[in-house]
Amino acid sequence: MLKAVSLSHHYSGDTLFAGVDLILSAGDRFGLVGPNGAGKSTLLRILTGQLKPATGHVRRAPGIRLGWFAQQVPDPDATVGDFLSAGLGELDTIRTHLADLEQALSRGEDVLTEYGQVQDRWTALQGWTAENRLAEVRERLDLSHLPDEAPLRQVSGGEQARLTLARVLLDTPDLLILDEPTNHLDAEGIAWLGDWLSAFTGGLLVVSHDRAFLDRTVTRVLELDGIHDELQSYEGGYSAYRVEKAKRWERLLLDYEAQEKDRTRWESDIARTREQAAGVEQSVRSGLGSDKIRRYAKKVAKKAKARERRLRRQMASLHWLDQPQTRPTLALAFPQEATPDEIVLQARDLTLHRGGRTLLEPTDLTVYGGDRILLTGVNGAGKTTLLRALTGDTPDGGAVDAPAGVSLLPPTHDDLRRPTTVRDFFRSHVPVYAEDAERLLEGYLFDDDQWDAPLRTLSAGELRRLLLAVMVNSRARVLLLDEPTNYLDFDSLDVIEAALREFRGTLITVTHDAYFADAVGHTRHWHLAGGKLLEQ
Structure with missing residues (x-):
């Protein structure tokens, strides 16, 4: 359904991510996680065509309907009813057209043939389900209390977010890309969304910090960790991701410790070889050495330089590990006073x-x-x-x-x-x-x-x-x-x-x-x- 190749992007001169490859097919259920500011929303905007990458490209299969949800403010002049109905896509246009044709027929106009053609399309789109779909999504996302005629500027930010999510789900997408869809939902709304996504047969990529929701809805976790440029991939939901991430960290730490022992041994060897070469060279300068010793001194010095070059090449190679890094964590210090009977x-x-x-x-x-x-x-x-x-x-x-x-x-x-x-x-x-x-x-x-x-x-x-x-x-x-x-x-x-x-x-x-x-x-x-x- 979607293929991204070698994506990269930068912000204020810093690399957010680079070399990102992603294939999303029907039935794939991916969760995208990472620290705030690591580039998750930026990557989603690139995948949905809202933003051009610095390098790479994104391709969607022909005819794929994309459902894209982000924490954004809709048109404040639109009404609740019109905004939600637009989520029905072509069906909403067909419904409006049918209503206009019915009024024309009541006035005696000759539009019967056109009415029949439009009604056939309404039947093909299962138009009789529209009202039930609208009613269910409004109830499940706690929007039933909002009157159709209410302008969006009069509803709260949380209600606007839920309206936007409802509109995305109504549009029967083949591919869903959701940015924090559970914000502003209560427990019942999150449970309903989890059930809905469980029955969804298309491709899903969701950014969420709701750990229980990720455990329920995704089968692979992709991470922009703010340390590596590339996406890190983990099988399973949130719980499996945390276990595997801890294991990878332990392996990386062991590899780093082994590497540091090897580096220390190499540097000691180079230092000893340099000292030996310097001693021989000093003997030659003082007139105590023969031509044979002079040649040996040159060989020792050459060997030391060769070992040093090899060490530096190894340290600069892709296989040389930097010390394992983690991003700084949030430090909190709360007041501790409490008197139980106060x-x-x-x-x-x-x-x-x-x-x-x-x-x-x-x-x-x-x-x-x-x-x-x-x-x-x-x-x-x-x-x-x-x-x-x-x-x-x-x-x-x-x-x-x-x-x-x-x-x-x-x-x-x-x-x-x-x-x-x-x-x-x-x-x-x-x-x-x-x-x-x-x-x-x-x-x-x-x-x-x-x-x-x-x-x-x-x-x-x-x-x-x-x-x-x-x-x-x-x-x-x-x-x-x-x-x-x-x-x-x-x-x-x-x-x-x-x-x-x-x-x-x-x-x-x-x-x-x-x-x-x-x-x-x-x-x-x-x-x-x-x-x-x-x-x-």
Whole structure:
């Protein structure tokens, strides 16, 4: 279905990837992973024809229908109904044409022959399934509550992302290329998408940091690791990939250690030969050596140079291993204070509404120091609205008291595309000297060349890390995490999970990532449904 040959691309003079070859056929189910900034989205844009590679080319088989999903903002003037219907492709055009012809017939116009031809095409495309397909995808991706006439500018960023995914799936593609499709989906939506992809018979290439989703949907993992220029390939899903990657690392380390012993032996041999040659040469200069000794000295010196040249050629060859490298990981240092009997967050008669719906009936809440609360509920139930109310947004009723200080990690970064620099944004939220800000930012993988970068130039993952840096260094003892795994790479997730396991403050977490929820753990479980917050 798709063939890529010798692809390469560069960014700001640095090589993102080179020599990338890829063949994607019907039934192939590939997951593409790698650290933030390694070039995953760039590679997808090249494969879909959105971007030209620096070298190489991409070919798609004739007639192949490509479904391409990315985190992008659709036309804000389009309506929900028109945007989704366009995902039906030719069938949507046929439906509109039939409606126009039916009106013409009702006016007595002679269009019966054309109507019959268009209806035959509608039958060939199984047009009777259109309404059911639209209804199912809207229900499964939690879009049923959006009216057809609503303009896209009036729906949230998460709803726009789900609408875009729905449109891609409606278009009956032969080849699917998906960039983080599970962001903004709840557990039920992710389960439905996994079932849908399991029954999909075409080719699939998906970028995702949802580990359970990768285990369920892919049979091969491709990695842009930010170290090698080429794609690294692993059989199986996420779990198999992590096991095999660890084994490869161990083998590489053993090979490197053996090589270093060999190099040390060679360098010692060269040094001894040089010393021997120098001693003989000194004897010749002092008049103690014969012609035979002089010839021997030249031979020894030549041998030393030959061995040195051989060592240098070997070190420069493709078989000589660099010391195994890993990318720097995200360093987190959370505040550790916690008093179990201390009330750190309390709400009385808290009431929330949205769009005429009651998200939360009058409710009392008490949160104690050290509580680890998992907050669940379907999309639209009001989880994000509840977290914002606990952070300081004015509720529709009741009051919230947070004596310990609260810090919120939001699910999206829609409002952060600004000209403000990384350093200035950090210092506007964390009152420290510039030098201290730079030192702290380094712990979140921001190098000195990024301190003055405008926020609008950062990737989603980089914005996520910056928000984490602000949240952690605010020293708040209550952390509200709204879909914290969105946009983060596996290495960062591992470190964050480990840090949160050690955190002794208070956590309230909303997450669709089953791996993350299990790894961090929780002592309480709130479930929001039908306007009621139930303790489970």
